[in-house]
Amino acid sequence: MNEEKVITLRPDRKIFEDIYFSGNQGSLLFSPTTKSKTIVTIAAAAIVFIVFLFKDFLSKESFGVLYFLSFIFLLCAVFLSVSVNKVSRWKKQVNHYLNVLERCKVYEIKFDRNFFTVNIDGEKETSEWKDFEYVDSHNDFISLEGKYSYMFPRKAMSEKEYSFLKNTLKEKVKTD
Template sequence: MARMHDDKIINLNIKRKDFEEVYLQGNQGSLLFSPSVKGKFITTVVVAFILVILFFFKDDLSKEKFGILYFVSFLFLLCAVYLSLAINKVSKWKKEVVKYLKTLENTEIYQIQFNTKVFKVNLNDKKETSLWTEFSAGEISDTFIGLEGKFNYMFPKKSMSEADFELLKVAVQKNVLK
């Protein structure tokens, strides 16, 4: 195991706005236009529009073609169910994000400590420790570094120095994104 003096320590400067910019970028928090809901919403609106048109012309449909109205009604119902499930998922995610962001408002300590084997996060003396091997995925962008595993993390670039961001980036590339 690595010795203590091999540990790298990064102290994060907490500004809620920096975390919000990453979590809520690109309509992520929008119930109808988030990336995971937008397609379902548009599909539901299109099917609803077709159903309304069919409903207005239902008197002109022959008995053989009346089944189309039932089929499109079923399709609309199916779309509405998938849309409501997607909206519910985004709503729950957004509540969790808001709850997490509220915890950051009173944060005095937000520190990342890692070496070649272990990754630790200290948030107001609530410490979480993971082995690098416990992370199943990682993401590095121009604005943040994210890790998924036993614990999930997202560290905005704005919350640390450029040198610390590069140090964390190299560690994630070496240990998670191999």
Template sequence: MSEEKVIVLKPKRQDFEEIYFSGNQASLFLSPTTRGKTVTTIVVGLILLILFFFKDDFTKEKFGIFYFVSFLFLLCAVFLSVSINKVSRWKKQVNSYLIKLENCKIYEITFDNNFFTVNIDGEKETSEWKDFKYFDSSEKYLALEGKYSYMFPKKSMNEKDYSLLKQVLKKNIKE
């Protein structure tokens, strides 16, 4: 493969959304990033609520438990809010990228033995194959991670191009 190969993608927002937002990824409270923190915060909140109803039965020595659980609840709420912020920023970045794709006229992948280039309306990102650290393929998409990270839905290209790209990625990216 000494000559340069070009694959033209036909991006549709829906194809990208199916992958990016699958499995509650876009949910602020139930995404994989925030689900555990949400459940923990709810459990600690319920324990605090129960303690609040029975606080009159506490002796002065046992009242520290109420303060400790209050502190834990506050800590859980802070960690949850940080995770929600992270998911919100990710969602905003993905949406701006999808808007860019929605309006693009040219979306093509160019590669040879040494370089891999993605061109979106004249904005080219070129990487050497050694710059990529990870490659993932599934029945719905191909994903690359490295200097730049990419995800190419299978629906955005024809079957022949998808197979070729998958073979080239397997060959050039050492896991």
């Protein structure tokens, strides 16, 4: 492959949105990142609440249990808030990117034997093939990670271009 190959993507926000926010990924409390922490925090809150209702039945020496359970609940709440913050920042970045795509006139992928370039309205990111560490193709998209990370939806290009891109990336990106 000596000549430069160009694939033009359709920058339809809905196509990209469907992939980025699939599987509750945009949900602050029930995304894959936060779901378990949310459930544990709710369980801890329920236990503290139940113990608090029965605090009159606790002896003076057993009040430490209520303090300990309250501490566990607060710890769970802190871990949950950190995870929610991460998801919130990720969601904000994705929405910013989707807004850029919405206004975009040109979205091209150019590659040849040595370089891979993504051009979004004249903003070009060029990498050598060795800069990429990982490529994965799914039924709906191809993800490419390295110096820059990308996600290319299947619906944003023709089937022929998708197959060609998938095969080229798997051939060029050396994963150990």
